[in-house]
Amino acid sequence: MSDNLTLPAQQGSPGTSTEELLKVEGLTKHFPIHGGFPIKRKVGAVQAVDGIDLTIGVGESVGMVGESGCGKSTAGRLITRLLEPTGGRITYSGQDITHASRRQLAPVRSEIQMIFQDPYSSLNPRQTVGSIIKSPMEVNGIEPAGGREKRVRELLELVGLNPEHYNRFPHEFSGGQRQRIGVARALALRPKLIVADEPVSALDVSIQAQVVNLLKKVQEEMGIAFLFIAHDLAIVRHFSQRVAVMYLGKIVEVGDRESIYHRPRHPYTHALLSAVPEVAMDDETETRERIRLAGDVPSPIHPPSGCRFRTRCWKAQDTCASEEPPLLQISGNREGHLTACHFPEEPTTEARGEDVVLDPALVALEEEN
Numbered sequence: 388m389s390d391n392l393t394l395p396a397q398q399g400s401p402g403t404s405t406e407e408l409l410k411v412e413g414l415t416k417h418f419p420i421h422g423g424f425p426i427k428r429k430v431g432a433v434q435a436v437d438g439i440d441l442t443i444g445v446g447e448s449v450g451m452v453g454e455s456g457c458g459k460s461t462a463g464r465l466i467t468r469l470l471e472p473t474g475g476r477i478t479y480s481g482q483d484i485t486h487a488s489r490r491q492l493a494p495v496r497s498e499i500q501m502i503f504q505d506p507y508s509s510l511n512p513r514q515t516v517g518s519i520i521k522s523p524m525e526v527n528g529i530e531p532a533g534g535r536e537k538r539v540r541e542l543l544e545l546v547g548l549n550p551e552h553y554n555r556f557p558h559e560f561s562g563g564q565r566q567r568i569g570v571a572r573a574l575a576l577r578p579k580l581i582v583a584d585e586p587v588s589a590l591d592v593s594i595q596a597q598v599v600n601l602l603k604k605v606q607e608e609m610g611i612a613f614l615f616i617a618h619d620l621a622i623v624r625h626f627s628q629r630v631a632v633m634y635l636g637k638i639v640e641v642g643d644r645e646s647i648y649h650r651p652r653h654p655y656t657h658a659l660l661s662a663v664p665e666v667a668m669d670d671e672t673e674t675r676e677r678i679r680l681a682g683d684v685p686s687p688i689h690p691p692s693g694c695r696f697r698t699r700c701w702k703a704q705d706t707c708a709s710e711e712p713p714l715l716q717i718s719g720n721r722e723g724h725l726t727a728c729h730f731p732e733e734p735t736t737e738a739r740g741e742d743v744v745l746d747p748a749l750v751a752l753e754e755e756n
């Protein structure tokens with residue numbers, strides 16, 4: 388392992404690499420629900436992730452967005468193999484790691500790291516910052532030239548923290564600083580892929596951009612591939628070269644950033660985008676309609692038949708209930724821009740002249756006021 392922390396991008400600069408680092412095919416996680424008395428048996432399953440396909444290139448940043456409960460964290464934990472998949476396949480650097488044992492995974496573990504949402508609970512309060520960041524090196528028996536402590540100090544500096552704070556405890560830092568500690572820990576083993584699960588959503592809005600910029604710097608300067616998980620499209624906009632939109636355990640649309648933000652074809656992506664103020668203020672989309680998605684995502688225990696978005700979709704027809712729309716490239720779309728919808732939106736986003744309101748209860752409420 389080289390001792391140089393500011394490595395130039397590995398194998399080509401981000402965005403230009405087409406070399407595949409990670410590939411998931413039909414990835415599935417169903418959490419069993421047990422019930423019955425006196426003998427507990429499986430009575431159902433939470434279909435948290437239900438057959439997703441996704442690739443991440445070397446040094447590429449991919450955003451994954453969707454509402455609460457749609458399976459983003461589960462997908463992230465499957466990819467980092469913190470969870471055992473129910474079905475499908477995960478290939479990392481050409482190696483099938485879907486069901487790899489702890490021992491088989493050991494060399495890969497150091498290359499795939501995770502950054503968690505909550506910078507408060509993800510750091511051990513009884514350990515100093517130095518030992519937190521050092522611990523992945525100890526667990527993996529890595530002894531950098533100059534020693535582990537020197538590496539930790541370099542990492543602290545890299546993430547914008549004072550190396551003199553080596554012996555401080557997590558509670559002495561602010562939320563943003565703690566997330567920087569989480570980033571330093573993730574970088575300790577020079578990963579090739581970082582899964583960042585809502586890394587800024589627990590932070591003050593004023594701090595969010597700083598942490599996103601740090602991650603962007605890390606991604607660009609060190610050539611690390613990222614799967615950046617977020618609730619909405621605003622946060623991943625400046626970070627991701629490609630974006631995957633999830634709904635109820637499925638990827639409903641995926642494509643390069645330009646296509647997803649300017650030529651979205653799935654009604655759900657439209658709805659998510661109409662909630663992003665900075666996108667709605669773009670000149671060309673100034674007149675875009677507002678779509679107010681109300682109500683919750685249906686239960687993943689009994690997802691709707693056919694298209695899972697149909698219970699909230701304003702375009703739903705009979706076919707949508709009987710046939711699941713495959714994730715395909717629609718004619719006129721750029722290569723790699725795939726959409727799962729029987730009646731996709733027009734490629735140009737034109738104003739409808741009025742808002743689309745998806746919940747009659749919301750209309751009634753607004754009319755009352």
Ligand SMILES: Nc1ncnc2c1ncn2[C@@H]1O[C@H](COP(=O)(O)OP(=O)(O)OP(=O)(O)O)[C@@H](O)[C@H]1O
Nearest residue numbers: 418433435454455456457458459460461462618687
């Ligand atoms: N260990 C588990 N056992 C049973 N169900 C689970 C488990 N973990 C997650 N789920 C369920 O799987 C579904 C997907 O959860 P997940 O946490 O992946 O969603 P998410 O998109 O990350 O949501 P959020 O935006 O709230 O973080 C949810 O219905 C959740 O309740």
Ligand code: SF4
Nearest residue numbers: 694697700707728729
């Ligand atoms: S398939 Fe039908 S219900 Fe699903 S998003 Fe498309 S139009 Fe809506």
Ligand SMILES: [Mg+2]
Nearest residue numbers: 459460461584
């Ligand atoms: Mg989550």
